[in-house]
Amino acid sequence: MLIAMQVTEHTVPFRDHETWVRSTTPDVAVDGAWPLIVLHGGPGMAHDYVRNIAELADQTGRQVVHYDQLGCGRSTHLPQAPADFWTPELFVDEFHAVRAALGIDRYHVLGQSWGGMLGAEIAVRRPDGLASLSICNSPASMALWMAAAAELRAQLPEDTQRALDRHEAAGTIADPEYVAATQEFYVRHVCRVTPMPRDFVDSEQQMEAEPTVYHTMNGPNEFHVLGTLRSWTIVDRLDRVDAPTLVVAGEFDEATPATWAPFAERIPGARSHVFAGASHCTHLEQPDEFRAVIADFLAEHDTPAHDDTAPAQA
Secondary structure: OOOOEEEEEEEEEEOOEEEEEEEEEEOOOOOOOOOEEEEOOOOOOOOHHHHHHHHHHHHHOOOEEEEEOOOOOOOOOOOOOOHHHOOHHHHHHHHHHHHHHOOOOOEEEEEEOHHHHHHHHHHOOOOOOEEEEEEEOOOOEHHHHHHHHHHHHOOOOHHHHHHHHHHHHHOOOOOHHHHHHHHHHHHHHOOOOOOOOHHHHHHHHHHHHOOHHHHHHOOOOOOOOOOOOOOOEOHHHHHHOOOOEEEEEEOOOOOOHHHHHHHHHHOOOOEEEEEOOOOOOHHHHOHHHHHHHHHHHHHHOOOOOOOOOOOOOO
16 A cells, blocks of 8 residues: 655754755554664765655655755755864764754664664664664775775776776876776676666765765775775674664675674674675665565564553553
């Protein structure tokens, strides 16, 4: 059964700036179906490429919230902010500012790529109200991410590898030959849909037009990581996560099994699911299958383990 949905867009204040929020709400909500807050990747890729996850509102009768993280998309851009401004803590605080502004006390979190890293940063702090965490296509450390990227890069055609090496050594990463070489990696391991879906293109174009966050925290592309996240890891903190956790990835994902294994191994009770034939943007490559897996997981954790307000049994 299809459920009619309402979409609202507005901004919420955050640290003297504005965070843009999009909320998709079913006309008839399913009782006990907690809101889902979606965290986009990049960092700095804006929400557009994960927008189709809003269809879970239709499928599950719950509110689905997207927002553009500070510095990208429709939120305040801060191209003059110093590098040390852009930290995981900043984005954890922004998440809670958005959640509080919407009056959401009990919720699920789904993060894709960097969004999954951010979701883990939120979860290790054990916030009240976190019903579940879905980590999608994300590494548990950037050291693991870079090692995986090097392995995948070594599988590219030799002329592609030589072009990458040559332009990186020369500092000419804006050269069309280098850009074309990076696309060979992207079509194998980032999004295997040809042509690239419009939502992905929209996010990418926004990032390229104002790349402050992506270039500062990550670097020029997915496998040439030079930014402030280079030394980021959450591996040694994962045992603090006490929310039910699902880890998903694609068979050809740039987030290879070695990158996300710590989530599955170190978060108590965590489960994992790999989508055959998919890569990093599983939600765009296999949207129906992706939403079905996520919907089942959310439904499993919509009902609290216990209700403190319920009358005691005689």
